[in-house]
Amino acid sequence: MIYAILAWEFFKIGLFAVGGGLVTVPFLFNLIDAYHWFTAQELTDMIAISQSTPGPVGINMATYAGFKAAGWVGGIVATLSEVLPSMIVVYFLARALNKWHENKYVLQVLTAIRPAVLALILAAGWQIARESITDYKTAGFLAFLVAAQHFYRKSAIVYIVFAAIVGVVLKL
Amino acid sequence: MPVSLWKIYALFFKMGIFTFGGGYAMLPILKSELVEKQRWISEEELLNYYSIGQCTPGIIAVNAASFIGYQKHGLSGLIAATLGVISPSIIIILLVAALLQQYMDNQYLQWAFGGIRVSVIALIINVVWDLWLKGVKTVRDYAVFIIALGLLLWGNVSAVMLVILAALSGFIPSFRRGAE
Known part of the structure; x- marks a missing residue:
């Protein structure tokens, strides 16, 4: 029963991959030897496509891997199974947070984490920049966008659509 | 007053479509849609959910969505937000995997993605700057x-x-x- 196996394997990935979508990559590679649903080359292509298609990359990879293993039902089963542990854990954490959010120690910890999370976000931006800012054209467009977003507060979505159009026009 | 489940689903669906890359790429979108436009949560709350979502199991974007959905509408809001943020992925990836894989090499699409990646970096820089001033x-x-x-x-x-x-x-x- 391939759907049950898929559900179990992706539930485990959702439970043990702590730290975001790309952390699931080594777990996906482990599936290759265990089940032969796809080859390492196919998985590498799937990861590349998942990073450039809309949607969080971790979810995209789960849908893609599930589809390769067992068709479109497999894609849906794998994705839902991978997010189920998150939903359960967050449910209990959100309840606890609502109860304890005025607790002195909880506040201290949450405040202390913030600068580290900002560093994490900036480091993620740096990772993308290392691959995408390759010449004067991309560097100039980046400087323009940073200034534009700073002075013209439009929704992030407006800037993403704008950048896609500029990307085609300037051949970025 | 709690918002409708449909509204939660639709909003997270929309934000899912415009997330390119990992959960970090989603933070600027969550901030402009949920903090600035809808005023559902504050910047501090958003950053709290992100911090906690970082060390809870699973995809960060889903963890953040679940948190916000729960705050707006309890358990059913959590489910609506999560299903909203994963629906575009399921639809688009299944379409790509079944029909469009060869078009992913299309030159115009690659240029568009090149532009989008630059805008994601710019959005991250600005969101870090804003949150820096606050936090x-x-x-x-x-x-x-x-x-x-x-x-x-x-x-x-x-x-x-x-x-x-x-x-x-x-x-x-x-x-x-x-x-x-």
Whole structure:
């Protein structure tokens, strides 16, 4: 029963991959030897496509891997199974947070984490920049966008659509 | 007054479509849609959910969506937000995998993605700048930020370990600047 196996394997990935979508990559590679649903080359292509298609990359990879293993039902089963542990854990954490959010120690910890999370976000931006800012054209467009977003507060979505159009026009 | 489940689903669906890359790419979108446009949560709350979502199992974007959905509408809101944020992925990836894989090499699409990646970096820079103004105030905050960035760029420290270390720093004095 391939759907049950898929559900179990992706539930485990959702439970043990702590730290975001790309952390699931080594777990996906482990599936290759265990089940032969796809080859390492196919998985590498799937990861590349998942990073450039809309949607969080971790979810995209789960849908893609599930589809390769067992068709479109497999894609849906794998994705839902991978997010189920998150939903359960967050449910209990959100309840606890609502109860304890005025607790002195909880506040201290949450405040202390913030600068580290900002560093994490900036480091993620740096990772993308290392691959995408390759010449004067991309560097100039980046400087323009940073200034534009700073002075013209439009929704992030407006800037993403704008950048896609500029990307085609300037051949970025 | 709680918002409708459909509205939660639709809003997260829309944000899912415009997330390119990992959960971090979603933060600027969550901020402009949920903090600035809808005023559902504050910047501090958003950053709290992100911090916690970093060390809870699973995809960060889903963890953040679940948190916000729960705050707006309890368990059913959590489910609506999560289903909303994963629906575009399921639809688009199944279409790509079944029919469109050969079009992913299309030159125009690649140029568009090139532009989108640049805008994601710009959005990240601006969101970090905004949150910096709100959240980084004390000497300890500066120290944690610089050490964290150093460890991430030159060390080999996982994000989870970093968040745990930063949490522990909450118990050392913060040396707040100014008159407070």
